Amino acid sequence: MDLTLKVWRQKSANSTGAFETYGVKDVSEGSSFLEMLDTLSEDLVEKGKEPVAFDHDCREGICGSCSMTINGIPHGPEKATTACQLHMRHFHDGQTITIEPWRAKPFPVIKDLVVDRSPFDRIIQSGGFITSRAGSAVDANAIPISKATADYAMDAAACIGCGACVAACPNASAMLFTGAKVSHMNSLPQGKAEKDRRTLAMVTTMDGEGFGGCTNVGECEAACPKSISLDMIAHLNRDYATAQVKNFFKPVA
Amino acid sequence: MNLDSKIPEGPLSKKWSSHKFNMKLVNPSNRRKYKVIVVGSGLAGGAAAASLAEQGYNVSCFCYQDSPRRAHSIAAQGGINASKNYQNDGDSVHRLFYDTVKGGDYRSREANVYRLSEVSSDIIDQCVANGVPFAREYGGLLANRSFGGAQVSRTFYARGQTGQQLLLGAYSALSKQIGLGKVKMFNRHEMLDLVKVDGHAKGIIVRNMATGEVSRHASDAVVLATGGYGNVFFLSTNAQGCNVTAAYRAHKRGAGMANPCYTQIHPTCIPVHGDKQSKLTLMSESLRNDGRIWTPKDAEVAAMIRKGETDPNLVAEDDRDYFLERKYPSFGNLAPRDISSRAAKEACDEGRGVASTGLGVFLDFRDAIKRDGQSTIKERYGNLFDMYQCITGDNPYQTPMMIFPAVHYTMGGLWVDYNLQSTIPGMFVGGEANFSDHGANRLGASALMQGLSDGYFVLPYTVGNYLGEQGVAAAGKVTTEHPAFAEAEANVKARIDKFLSIGGTESPRSFHKRLGHIIWEQCGMARSKEGLEGAIKDLQALRKEFWTNLRVVGDADGINPELERAGRVADFIEFGELMCRDALMREESCGGHFRVEHQTEDGEALRDDENFAFAGVWEYKGDDVDPQLHKESLIYENVKLATRSYK
Numbered sequence: 091m092d093l094t095l096k097v098w099r100q101k102s103a104n105s106t107g108a109f110e111t112y113g114v115k116d117v118s119e120g121s122s123f124l125e126m127l128d129t130l131s132e133d134l135v136e137k138g139k140e141p142v143a144f145d146h147d148c149r150e151g152i153c154g155s156c157s158m159t160i161n162g163i164p165h166g167p168e169k170a171t172t173a174c175q176l177h178m179r180h181f182h183d184g185q186t187i188t189i190e191p192w193r194a195k196p197f198p199v200i201k202d203l204v205v206d207r208s209p210f211d212r213i214i215q216s217g218g219f220i221t222s223r224a225g226s227a228v229d230a231n232a233i234p235i236s237k238a239t240a241d242y243a244m245d246a247a248a249c250i251g252c253g254a255c256v257a258a259c260p261n262a263s264a265m266l267f268t269g270a271k272v273s274h275m276n277s278l279p280q281g282k283a284e285k286d287r288r289t290l291a292m293v294t295t296m297d298g299e300g301f302g303g304c305t306n307v308g309e310c311e312a313a314c315p316k317s318i319s320l321d322m323i324a325h326l327n328r329d330y331a332t333a334q335v336k337n338f339f340k341p342v343a
Numbered sequence: 344m345n346l347d348s349k350i351p352e353g354p355l356s357k358k359w360s361s362h363k364f365n366m367k368l369v370n371p372s373n374r375r376k377y378k379v380i381v382v383g384s385g386l387a388g389g390a391a392a393a394s395l396a397e398q399g400y401n402v403s404c405f406c407y408q409d410s411p412r413r414a415h416s417i418a419a420q421g422g423i424n425a426s427k428n429y430q431n432d433g434d435s436v437h438r439l440f441y442d443t444v445k446g447g448d449y450r451s452r453e454a455n456v457y458r459l460s461e462v463s464s465d466i467i468d469q470c471v472a473n474g475v476p477f478a479r480e481y482g483g484l485l486a487n488r489s490f491g492g493a494q495v496s497r498t499f500y501a502r503g504q505t506g507q508q509l510l511l512g513a514y515s516a517l518s519k520q521i522g523l524g525k526v527k528m529f530n531r532h533e534m535l536d537l538v539k540v541d542g543h544a545k546g547i548i549v550r551n552m553a554t555g556e557v558s559r560h561a562s563d564a565v566v567l568a569t570g571g572y573g574n575v576f577f578l579s580t581n582a583q584g585c586n587v588t589a590a591y592r593a594h595k596r597g598a599g600m601a602n603p604c605y606t607q608i609h610p611t612c613i614p615v616h617g618d619k620q621s622k623l624t625l626m627s628e629s630l631r632n633d634g635r636i637w638t639p640k641d642a643e644v645a646a647m648i649r650k651g652e653t654d655p656n657l658v659a660e661d662d663r664d665y666f667l668e669r670k671y672p673s674f675g676n677l678a679p680r681d682i683s684s685r686a687a688k689e690a691c692d693e694g695r696g697v698a699s700t701g702l703g704v705f706l707d708f709r710d711a712i713k714r715d716g717q718s719t720i721k722e723r724y725g726n727l728f729d730m731y732q733c734i735t736g737d738n739p740y741q742t743p744m745m746i747f748p749a750v751h752y753t754m755g756g757l758w759v760d761y762n763l764q765s766t767i768p769g770m771f772v773g774g775e776a777n778f779s780d781h782g783a784n785r786l787g788a789s790a791l792m793q794g795l796s797d798g799y800f801v802l803p804y805t806v807g808n809y810l811g812e813q814g815v816a817a818a819g820k821v822t823t824e825h826p827a828f829a830e831a832e833a834n835v836k837a838r839i840d841k842f843l844s845i846g847g848t849e850s851p852r853s854f855h856k857r858l859g860h861i862i863w864e865q866c867g868m869a870r871s872k873e874g875l876e877g878a879i880k881d882l883q884a885l886r887k888e889f890w891t892n893l894r895v896v897g898d899a900d901g902i903n904p905e906l907e908r909a910g911r912v913a914d915f916i917e918f919g920e921l922m923c924r925d926a927l928m929r930e931e932s933c934g935g936h937f938r939v940e941h942q943t944e945d946g947e948a949l950r951d952d953e954n955f956a957f958a959g960v961w962e963y964k965g966d967d968v969d970p971q972l973h974k975e976s977l978i979y980e981n982v983k984l985a986t987r988s989y990k
Binding site: 101102117118120121122124125128129131132134135136138139140141143145146147148149150151152153154155168170171175177179200201202204206207208210211214215216218219220221222223224225226227228229230231233234235236237240241243244247248250251274275278280281 | 390393394397408409410411412413415417418427429465467468469470471472473474476477478479480481482483484485501502504506507508511514515516518519521522528530553580582583584616617619620621622624625729730733734735736799800803850852853894896897901902903904905
């Protein structure tokens, strides 16, 4: 199939970007969206022009590197699918596709489709861990965990940290990302000791990084390539309220 | 080149504990005076950086991705082995050790493998304590499954995303230390050279891939945990960024490279669809627990399936050849990876392959769904089935999956001693980047085990021992002002300028594809003397062409994917030649290395223990000089060498 691409080009963080229009020819239905962009890159290189910069690595939907908004939807039109796992059979010959970076103030553009997602790392650094020094652990079966709890923790832990939730949210809120990590760790018995401290610290960092608040729009869940549920935000709110009340009477950290 | 493996004295089961006792300790208040550089943030690098920081050392950690959470360990699906014997099915430290040595086709070092097996239990404890949500039974205890090549259920898993969950566990431990200021994290940084002072590793030169800045970093020890070199094949299951550059740069600075020809071709990948393809996708081999692998007995039926003239579900039971079950009745579909891959290739070579290209075999869940019900199969493999459907457009609940072998893992790597120290003092190598534990073939679910073993439980001890031996007076003595740093930095910059100034007509990707084609054809699943000799000549010609006809657009001042790829491909071309030399030298077939000249009458690998029970370690001698081979003899005191049989 032949396609017309409108791609966001931006030289650097400080320069002004704009859409450029390119044509790509003979795209096979079986190739992935990023392979289609590879073809564009090769065409541009052939003409001595710089290829489009975009983050990508594993190309199997798990590393969370790829981050582009395709026709207005983070990761494109397929539900629960990252851009790297989106295949061209979902597009048709002659179609025009608009490709732009995540649009969110806390994720500034570095170049073309590449954004800086380090605020996510800093949210985790402030509390998204269960402290356990290497060598200090008890036997893995010492604390039984019900299958339902383990499954719930796994549902939450499936987040790949790509940032689509933020890009999809009209408030650029990171509540789904933060909620998923809080729900994963707070629900496990091993995570209970640091539960309140973790919740307060992560929310404080999240706010400090400039992410907006949640107004229950639900776009994040719809855009999430791993189908992380809005329940995780409810869980975060619940744990945050509890931690604040406890902290009011007696500091939790 | 000194290849003293430093295996501790004493019986196998006491070696690690007595070695730990004999190590030099560094006083807790002195640890903050030392700095350790860790390159790579996957299971080995991330866990090592976090654990060294927990002990009190100052750590700088580097990764090329935009976050340490994205290292390619994340993509491992199936699971992690541990000799817990939670299933009461006869597993033990010794059995895991034995299976790993046997699975590696008797080309690994006994003492290292035993230690790996010994600490495997601690890894599971550590991961659970870190919040890794492993699969559990209704009673609340950990679930296990049997996995590629094992007859006990010792594999722990988190759905089909075990690597992701283990990596996020290590990442969270690392993140805590970053938050505390004990680890300084450098994202989007690529190591381009190693700096040696008085023969010891004392730092690295890196390029900030976002700004283009080249900078120097000094330390008291360097840990490389930079992964494998599977992308030398261009098409592999590795992530796009995986590369050999850090390891190869260290090799050029004097680190021995061991067994580069040992590469693993994984049997269960999605077949190639076309020439624009950028990578191959692995389907976890846990699928082989329930899926049955077959092709039609008759090549004509296979041809009809290829053309879409008949439906595989219509092929009668008697017309199907379940070739693994037929050839290896006791292991069946769970036969180890090298054996399964070769069997699939044979079936396709006989014209019985499916998929449009003829390079594919079926992995069929019809019987499992009939036996256990679709919901059970969905519970076990749901995400893998979804992934398959997403990529191919076929529904594997209704029509059998198609699979074909693809490059997946590399057992070879930088040579290390028992302490995981390379031939350069002060430079340690962990995870897939080293050569130590898997011999000529890796068993399923053992890569995650080795990465975390090195990172959590070996390197934190052995790096500390090295620092203790150097003494606290040496801590932080070498700074980036040392002339060795200036020399290395100048080299790196000159190389970047060279890439940008060649001004030829061919892109780095195009060279990479050509390289991959040569390696896959001549140094892939079957290798021959003639083919390898031809490949070496072709690669030398390719190298010459690369350095005269490369075109890199853009500049060095910021993100430039073309420049990044150019540097990696330049190293891959040289490394590919080394691989072929190694394969040519090894006149036997073992594990992932199959020389067509060395096979039994029924096509099985023929090892030569008398002449080749050694690790082949190559020393770099100059760009146009042949590398020198050194040998570390592999001595088996506890395992009897036998022909590996899975029949």
